[in-house]
Amino acid sequence: MKIATWNVNSIRTRQTQVLDWLQQHPVEVLCLQETKVVDDSFPRSPFAEAGYEMCISGQKSYNGVAILSRSSLENVTVGFTPILDAETVGIFDDQKRLIAATVDGIRIISVYVPNGGAYDSDKYHYKLQWLQLLRQYLESSIDKYPNLCICGDFNLVPDDRDIHKPARPQDFIVGTTTAEREALQEILPLDLVDAFREFTTEGGHYSWWDYRAASFRRNAGWRIDHHYITPSLRDRAVACIIDKQPRSQTKPSDHVPVILELK
Numbered sequence: 001m002k003i004a005t006w007n008v009n010s011i012r013t014r015q016t017q018v019l020d021w022l023q024q025h026p027v028e029v030l031c032l033q034e035t036k037v038v039d040d041s042f043p044r045s046p047f048a049e050a051g052y053e054m055c056i057s058g059q060k061s062y063n064g065v066a067i068l069s070r071s072s073l074e075n076v077t078v079g080f081t082p083i084l085d086a087e088t089v090g091i092f093d094d095q096k097r098l099i100a101a102t103v104d105g106i107r108i109i110s111v112y113v114p115n116g117g118a119y120d121s122d123k124y125h126y127k128l129q130w131l132q133l134l135r136q137y138l139e140s141s142i143d144k145y146p147n148l149c150i151c152g153d154f155n156l157v158p159d160d161r162d163i164h165k166p167a168r169p170q171d172f173i174v175g176t177t178t179a180e181r182e183a184l185q186e187i188l189p190l191d192l193v194d195a196f197r198e199f200t201t202e203g204g205h206y207s208w209w210d211y212r213a214a215s216f217r218r219n220a221g222w223r224i225d226h227h228y229i230t231p232s233l234r235d236r237a238v239a240c241i242i243d244k245q246p247r248s249q250t251k252p253s254d255h256v257p258v259i260l261e262l263k
Contacts, residue, residue, distance in 0.1 A: 001262045002027040003108060005151035005225055007208075007255035011035040011066070014253055015043050021246055022050055027259060028070050029103055031110035033153045035064030042066070057096045065099045065110045065152070073101040080133050083140045092133055100141075106233065106262075107145035111152035116180070119172040127155070127174075131183035138190055142230060150192070151227040153208075153255065156180045158194065161203030162223035175224065187228070195227040195240040195260050207242050208255045216247050227260045236262040 004027045008014040011032060022030065030052070035042065037058050044054060047068055055076040058064035067073060077083070077100045079093035100109040114130050117123030142148055156175045160166035167176040174180070188194075196205070206221025215221060227240060239261040247256045 001029075001104065001106075002259055003029040003031070003106075003149055003151065003227070003262070004257045004259045005031040005033070005110065005153075005227065006257040007033040007112070007153040007225060007253060009034050009253040009255065010037070011064075012037055012041070012043060013251070015046065017246060017249060017252065019046055019050060021243075021257065022047075022052075025243070025257075025259070026051075026070075029108055030068040030257075031108065031151050032066040032068070033064070033110065033112035035066055036061055037064060055099060055101050057099045059096045063096045063112060065096060065112050067099055067101050067103075067108060067110050069101070069103045071104050073103060076101045080137050083137050084133065088136070089133065092130055097130070098134075098137075102145070105147055107141065107148040109141070109148070109150040109152075111150060111154070113153060113155045115155050116174040119174055119177065124174060128179055128183055131180070131187070135183075135187050135190070138187060138192070142190055142192075146230055147232050148192075148230045149195075149227060149233055149260065150229075151225075151258070151260070153224060154184070154226050155224055156184060157222050157224060158184060158197075158226075161201075162206070164204075164206065164218075164220040164222070175222065191231055192228040193231070193234050195229050195234070195237055196223070196242070196258065198234060198237060199240050205242055207258055209247060211254055225255055225258045227258060229260070233262060238263050 052068040114127040116127035207225035209216040209221040
């Protein structure tokens with residue numbers, strides 16, 4: 001079973017590229033982020049014709065997540081609220097950033113973590129609060145679903161191996177700050193492991209490159225698209241790879257797919 005995650009930076013803009021990629025890489029599950037389209041306007045028909053069921057949570061021009069699957073999507077939930085109470089969640093489900101479904105006994109969660117904007121801004125503090133809610137959500141979910149994979153665009157690098165030019169703490173570059181990394185580390189004690197790091201320990205492997213300054217050509221990237229899996233899935237994992245090829249296409253997303261393979 002192969003589970004891929006891909007921030008497509010507008011599904012309508014990248015529709016053909018995603019369909020072409022699925023034809024070449026017919027993964028069982030594809031988790032999408034930053035679809036940037038309301039649910040009624042999501043291009044369902046081409047993906048249904050390619051053999052995929054879909055669950056979608058989107059909004060106009062911003063955010064948006066989806067899960068495409070060749071098998072049935074069961075127990076679909078959207079946002080934090082189905083697991084956490086509405087009072088705890090507050091405004092944090094207004095932005096469409098999380099969707100979950102069970103596929104062949106595996107709970108799959110597609111997330112688009114907030115970017116965070118500028119350091120110490122309202123957006124930055126929103127991101128830290130969102131990550132705190134994500135920890136609570138996962139803590140409850142793992143009790144119910146021991147076979148769990150959460151994947152998506154986390155908008156942060158776990159450590160200095162995951163960025164082409166490590167940032168100093170005093171530089172306060174969002175996506176690399178101590179507070180963000182600590183928020184991620186608070187999630188990992190829930191027995192979640194970084195699937196990519198189970199197979200690749202060295203640096204220099206990235207999933208996102210800025211459109212500016214020839215970043216892709218220079219491989220000046222960040223690894224911010226991740227799969228985190230429970231121990232039962234770690235025992236089944238045989239590979240986790242980053243497919244850089246789509247980034248070399250004309251008008252690509254600035255992210256590329258990351259593929260987890262389970263036996």
